[in-house]
Amino acid sequence: MVQRKEIRVALAGNPNCGKSSLFNALTGAHQRVGNFSGVTIEKHEGFVDYGSYRIRFVDLPGTYSLTAYSPEELVARNYLIEDPPDVVVNVVEGPNIERNLLLTLQLMEMEVELLVALNMYDEVEAEGIEIDVKQLQRLLGCHIIPTSAKKKQGIDSLLDHVVRVYEGDIEIKKNKLAFRQELEQAVDTITGMLVDEPELGKYNRRWLAIKLLENDKEVYNVVRQYPVWVKTGQALQQIMQETATLYKTDPETGITEDRYAYIRGAMQECVRFPREKKQSLTDYIDSVVLNRVLGFPIFLFIVWLIFHMTFTLGTPLMDGLDSLFGQLSVSVSPFLPNETLRSILVDGIIAGVGGVLVFLPNILLLFLGLSFLEASGYMARAAFVVDKVMHRFGLHGKSFIPMITGFGCSIPAIMATRTLKSPSDRLATIMIIPFMSCGAKLPVYVLLAGAFFAPSVAANVMFGIYVFGIAVGLLTALAMKKTILKSDSEPFVMELPPYRWPSFQSVIVQAMRKALMYLKKAGTIILLAVLLIWFFSNYPKNPELDAELDRRIAEIEMTVTEEGQKEEAIAAAENIIASEQLEYSIAGRAGKLLEPVIRPLGFDWRIGVALATGLVAKEVVVSTMGTIYSLGETDETSIELKSILKNDPGFDPATALSLMVFVLLYIPCVAAVSVMRKEIGDWKAVVYYSIYALAVAWIFSFITFRAASMLL
Amino acid sequence: MLLSDLNVGDKALVKGLHAQNAVRRRILDMGLIAGTRFKVLRVAPLGDPLELVFKGIHVTLRKSEAAGIEVEKAGENGDAVPMGQERRKRSSGR
Ligand SMILES: Nc1nc2c(ncn2[C@@H]2O[C@H](COP(=O)(O)OP(=O)(O)O)[C@@H](O)[C@H]2O)c(=O)[nH]1
Ligand SMILES: [Mg+2]
Numbered sequence: 159m160v161q162r163k164e165i166r167v168a169l170a171g172n173p174n175c176g177k178s179s180l181f182n183a184l185t186g187a188h189q190r191v192g193n194f195s196g197v198t199i200e201k202h203e204g205f206v207d208y209g210s211y212r213i214r215f216v217d218l219p220g221t222y223s224l225t226a227y228s229p230e231e232l233v234a235r236n237y238l239i240e241d242p243p244d245v246v247v248n249v250v251e252g253p254n255i256e257r258n259l260l261l262t263l264q265l266m267e268m269e270v271e272l273l274v275a276l277n278m279y280d281e282v283e284a285e286g287i288e289i290d291v292k293q294l295q296r297l298l299g300c301h302i303i304p305t306s307a308k309k310k311q312g313i314d315s316l317l318d319h320v321v322r323v324y325e326g327d328i329e330i331k332k333n334k335l336a337f338r339q340e341l342e343q344a345v346d347t348i349t350g351m352l353v354d355e356p357e358l359g360k361y362n363r364r365w366l367a368i369k370l371l372e373n374d375k376e377v378y379n380v381v382r383q384y385p386v387w388v389k390t391g392q393a394l395q396q397i398m399q400e401t402a403t404l405y406k407t408d409p410e411t412g413i414t415e416d417r418y419a420y421i422r423g424a425m426q427e428c429v430r431f432p433r434e435k436k437q438s439l440t441d442y443i444d445s446v447v448l449n450r451v452l453g454f455p456i457f458l459f460i461v462w463l464i465f466h467m468t469f470t471l472g473t474p475l476m477d478g479l480d481s482l483f484g485q486l487s488v489s490v491s492p493f494l495p496n497e498t499l500r501s502i503l504v505d506g507i508i509a510g511v512g513g514v515l516v517f518l519p520n521i522l523l524l525f526l527g528l529s530f531l532e533a534s535g536y537m538a539r540a541a542f543v544v545d546k547v548m549h550r551f552g553l554h555g556k557s558f559i560p561m562i563t564g565f566g567c568s569i570p571a572i573m574a575t576r577t578l579k580s581p582s583d584r585l586a587t588i589m590i591i592p593f594m595s596c597g598a599k600l601p602v603y604v605l606l607a608g609a610f611f612a613p614s615v616a617a618n619v620m621f622g623i624y625v626f627g628i629a630v631g632l633l634t635a636l637a638m639k640k641t642i643l644k645s646d647s648e649p650f651v652m653e654l655p656p657y658r659w660p661s662f663q664s665v666i667v668q669a670m671r672k673a674l675m676y677l678k679k680a681g682t683i684i685l686l687a688v689l690l691i692w693f694f695s696n697y698p699k700n701p702e703l704d705a706e707l708d709r710r711i712a713e714i715e716m717t718v719t720e721e722g723q724k725e726e727a728i729a730a731a732e733n734i735i736a737s738e739q740l741e742y743s744i745a746g747r748a749g750k751l752l753e754p755v756i757r758p759l760g761f762d763w764r765i766g767v768a769l770a771t772g773l774v775a776k777e778v779v780v781s782t783m784g785t786i787y788s789l790g791e792t793d794e795t796s797i798e799l800k801s802i803l804k805n806d807p808g809f810d811p812a813t814a815l816s817l818m819v820f821v822l823l824y825i826p827c828v829a830a831v832s833v834m835r836k837e838i839g840d841w842k843a844v845v846y847y848s849i850y851a852l853a854v855a856w857i858f859s860f861i862t863f864r865a866a867s868m869l870l
Numbered sequence: 871m872l873l874s875d876l877n878v879g880d881k882a883l884v885k886g887l888h889a890q891n892a893v894r895r896r897i898l899d900m901g902l903i904a905g906t907r908f909k910v911l912r913v914a915p916l917g918d919p920l921e922l923v924f925k926g927i928h929v930t931l932r933k934s935e936a937a938g939i940e941v942e943k944a945g946e947n948g949d950a951v952p953m954g955q956e957r958r959k960r961s962s963g964r
Contacts, residue, residue, distance in 0.1 A: 222896070222899040222900070223895065223899045225895050227891065227892040227895045227896075228892065253926075254926070254927060256901070256925055257900070257901050257925070257927060260899060260901070407886075410894075410895075410898075411887065411898065411903070411904075414898040414899075414903060415903050415904065418901060418903055431926075444928075448912060448914070448915075448921070449915070450912070450913070450915050451915070453914070453915035454915045454916070538930075542914050542919060542921065542930050543914055543915055543916075544916075545914065545918065545919055545932065546914060546916040546917060546918045546919070547916065549918075549932065555919075648892075649892050649893040649896045649897075649931075649935060650919055650930065650931055650932045650935060651893060651896040651897055651900060651929065651930070651931040651935055652896075652929065652930060652931075653900065653927055653928065653929055653930075654921065654928040654929070654930055
């Protein structure tokens with residue numbers, strides 16, 4: 159085998175410039191997704207073999223700039239400094255070249271080995287925009303390769319240029335953009351001072367000087383560690399004062415203005431836009447979709463449509479998977495003579511992990527829809543339409559989609575918060591998602607509301623529970639933003655990109671990726687949790703009860719002759735013994751131990767056990783109650799369980815309401831908790847959150863129980 | 871006057887920024903620097919945020935953020951005052 163030479167390439171560019179599409183076109187199937195170290199910003203890596211080279215690409219987060227204000231920008235530039243790639247490909251959105259060149263200039267300032275991919279060149283041509291590529295190359299001092307990620311044009315040429323830059327066949331001029339005179343002087347002064355510090359060797363001194371003048375916090379913190387800071391700090395202060403008094407501005411603004419002035423010059427020299435100005439499709443669509451009257455209803459309709467599709471298409475698939483797992487249990491059972499082993503596999507693993515896996519079709523479909531909205535450009539409009547409401551609660555317009563996704567399932571919802579850029583917005587949104595009643599809680603409401611309220615009232619009770627969850631969620635967000643998450647929210651200043659028809663491939667790839675993440679969770683932490691809970695609710699075994707069961711079965715065999723009746727009687731006996739075994743197990747004892755704590759909420763130990771097992775998945779609350787209240791196979795429509803609960807002296811409408819509130823608010827299922835921990839990147843936050851959720855659940859259940867006991 | 875004082879359809883020129891930190895940076899990155907001519911295209915259905923158009927790009931910002939931009943009125947909707955470099959036809963895929 160030939161040893162290929164490796165070339166490391168980073169892709170940098172504005173959001174929506176087509177970077178991901180280009181990355182897909184370049185690397186095809188050879189991709190891997192991880193995180194940049196220490197942050198939960200996705201890092202896409204991939205490679206392509208080209209001639210005798212293996213070219214490895216890293217897709218940096220999409221940024222408008224390279225400042226220290228946002229985590230993405232910091233990640234992108236730290237990557238370029240700490241781990242300099244051989245070549246940096248700056249992806250530029252052709253039709254929007256002017257704004258995109260701002261980033262190009264900042265990359266030039268970092269003196270990286272730069273290539274520009276002039277992407278969406280198909281649109282540039284279709285719109286009749288003329289770009290004098292040769293002249294622009296001369297101005298920027300680097301090669302510019304027209305590409306179209308959509309039409310797969312210019313890909314080979316780009317790879318060819320990468321190799322040539324790597325081999326030194328192409329010279330990157332590293333032109334310097336000269337700022338206005340006073341700024342240039344200031345940059346020189348500071349650069350001169352920084353050169354005296356050898357420890358700053360890995361940085362480009364001029365870049366450091368520019369960043370210091372731009373008031374860059376991170377760079378301040380770096381330079382402050384060295385003795386040169388004494389001199390530099392003073393000089394900086396003086397420069398700031400002078401600019402303020404003499405020029406009535408500040409270096410940061412001046413520097414940006416000069417960058418734009420340079421770009422404007424380049425645009426005048428190299429780019430011609432067509433004369434005629436006609437309304438584009440995007441303008442037409444927006445005049446309807448963002449209309450003052452229609453905008454909101456259309457937004458709600460689109461959201462409804464996505465959910466409707468997710469559930470109408472997803473439910474049959476889900477049922478299919480469900481029965482598949484059922485079949486699996488039935489068909490493996492005979493091969494497992496050992497009862498313990500069979501119980502682990504069938505009641506533990508297949509039931510538990512299967513119960514989580516059945517949501518896979520829904521998750522896949524939901525993310526297909528969301529990826530489509532994102533890539534088409536509608537997501538930014540959705541944020542525009544709802545931002546006012548969300549902002550009132552300290553959230554961002556983009557929080558809305560994850561939030562409502564939470565009504566389906568918290569897991570994809572938490573993963574969908576990745577569209578939020580600011581960590582504090584993300585954290586706040588992640589924390590309120592579990593309060594949105596997910597699909598798995600519905601069986602619990604259906605059971606309880608159905609058992610204790612007339613059908614017409616039951617629907618209102620359930621609706622009330624949903625609304626209550628939203629209220630608690632939004633108030634939680636508000637409280638967090640007012641206290642622990644005061645730090646920067648993301649500015650709402652953002653572009654509404656033109657509508658584009660997303661490429662089928664990249665939408666599918668993205669949705670598959672989320673689905674895989676979910677699968678991985680099911681295979682690891684959820685499996686572990688399921689096994690633990692299985693163990694706690696099965697051990698220790700009371701051998702006397704087993705003997706008792708054998709005795710009763712023998713008795714039934716003797717006395718009952720008719721086959722059907724016999725089976726029924728045996729099943730009933732098994733259930734009674736199973737519920738007594740549960741009482742004897744660790745889970746049962748823990749439930750009894752906990753009883754004093756949950757007594758004020760109207761719960762006895764049996765509900766305690768059901769709630770604890772509900773941590774695996776919320777619908778398990780119903781099946782555990784089925785076992786404890788001595789019934790066989792249980793689901794929410796089970797008339798039997800309903801009537802048993804109704805006749806149980808420990809259960810009344812107040813208890814039912816209190817339990818619904820508790821299930822709504824208490825700790826989310828293990829799957830959601832582990833996704834939370836992955837997305838936040840910190841166990842501590844998740845533990846605090848769980849304590850908070852428990853406290854909130856307890857308090858509101860208590861109030862509900864007391865109030866309902868008095869009123870009902 | 872401030873950008874937040876403008877009405878839908880107004881055209882104006884950026885004079886300077888009061889905004890600070892991340893908001894200021896983002897406004898600069900979008901190209902809303904002194905001398906940029908823009909139009910207030912619309913306001914969201916619930917009354918906030920705003921959508922501006924300039925140099926062929928569409929940008930949204932909240933009124934609170936718009937209050938950090940000093941502007942000078944330079945025409946109104948349909949007055950045929952040219953919108954600076956608003957030459958770029960916005961594109962759409964099929
Ligand atoms: N016409 C055209 N559309 C493109 C091209 N590259 C990307 N797009 C579309 O632009 C949108 C944004 O692309 P994406 O790759 O998600 O951008 P990113 O935000 O930079 O990763 C998608 O709808 C793409 O299908 C291109 O070269 N030509
Ligand atoms: Mg992308």
